[in-house]
Each structure stands twice: as structure tokens, then as C-alpha cells.
Amino acid sequence: MLKVENLRLVREGKEILKGVNFEIAQNEIHLVLGVNGSGKTTLAQAIMGIYPCDGRIIFEGKDITNLSVWERARMGITLAFQEPARFEGLLVKDYLMVSAKTKSMSKLEEIIKMVGLPRNILFQEVGENLSGGERKRIELASVLLMEPKLAMLDEPDSGIDMLSFRLISEVIKRMKGMGTSVMLITHSEEMIDIADRATILCSGKVVASGEREEIKKLFKYSPCPLKR
């Protein structure tokens, strides 16, 4: 469903993506692994259309390289940020309602339960009062409510406890069950077990892409062979 061809991206004179090629199949959980600074977040931002880049991005057979973020979002692509949202004064229910495809309180309640949060959190503010883990789950709830075709999740596993880690893994599997393809960005190999396939990014290049177990072994052996 997504094909990235020879993607190149330069920011402030630095080449961050150096000709990235990879594909995500329909209804697949695809893990993008890479050490810090390998370009994972930049790749997701380029696919979302946040930064202009050279190369081609094909989504469901259409060339979307020159489309805006909003046009891509309308086509069913979404990106959940690494640092979850903070909006002082905005209630969780209102934050979620903006992105929800089905705008009903019962849908919000169902999803908030799915991500393991209590119903009353809907009436709290999306701000400092919530922990990082809670805001991560709210971010995940907002992605679920969008019902996207492709969800790119940037490090949903960072800064969370083991219990939340299991719950987030379950939610990602359910996303797949609901027909969403998932591009999962992480530098932890623990999340690889829920993936179907994986890609290793290193210094802005794809060094391997393929079956989960094969990539898991490769990453353990040599997480970034291009780095000296």
C-alpha cells in the first residue's frame, strides 16, 4: 500500500535521508528499526508531507509526493508524534473529538477503555496534569479514532512501563485487526515480535528490509553497519 522510492531529504544543509527505498504491504505491521539519529522520525515526517523531499512516495497506487499534509491525511495517512500532545485548557474528550471519524461519546468511551484509561480522564485537560504514559495512550486513542489506512507511530514504546508496553502492543495488533496498516518506529527490538516485517535504517539509508526474524537477528548482530 505504501512504496517509498529513492527518498532524499536535506535539512539545514545536512542530508538526512540518502535514497531510502522500502514498502509496506496492506494490513501489515511494519517495524522501522534504527539507532538514535538514523532518520526514522524524518522518514515518517517525509511520508506525512511535513518536509519536501526528492524521490517518490506512492500510496495505494497514487503518487502523493507533491501532496500537502492535509491531502495525505484525507487519504488516510496519519502520524502520531513521539512527544504526545499537550494542550492546556483543552479537555481530552474535545481533543479526541477533533480527530474522530465517528464523533460520538460512546465511541470515545469504547476507545479510551481499549487503551486502558479510565472514563473520567475524558473530562481532564490534555496538559501537565497527565503523565507522559497517559498522554501516549491518549495519542494512540486519537489515532484509533481516526480509523486511518496507514498509521505511523513514532516510538509508542518509549518512556512507558512494562504493563503499558504490553497494552500498547495489544492495541497495535487490534489496529491491524481493524484494517489499518502500521508503520512502527522504534529503536527497541522488543517490539519486533508484533511486527510482520521490518526495515533497518542506518545513517539515512535502508540496510535491510524483510521478514521479522531475519531482521531481528541482523539488528542484534549489527544495528548500524554504516556507522563507524
Ligand SMILES: Nc1ncnc2c1ncn2[C@@H]1O[C@H](COP(=O)(O)OP(=O)(O)OP(=O)(O)O)[C@@H](O)[C@H]1O
Ligand atoms: N532541523 C534539522 N536540521 C539538521 N539536522 C537535523 C534536523 N532535524 C534532525 N536532524 C538530524 O537528522 C538526523 C536524523 O534525525 P531523526 O530524528 O530523524 O532520527 P531518529 O532515527 O528518529 O532518531 P531517534 O531515535 O533519536 O528519535 C539526526 O542526525 C538529527 O540530528
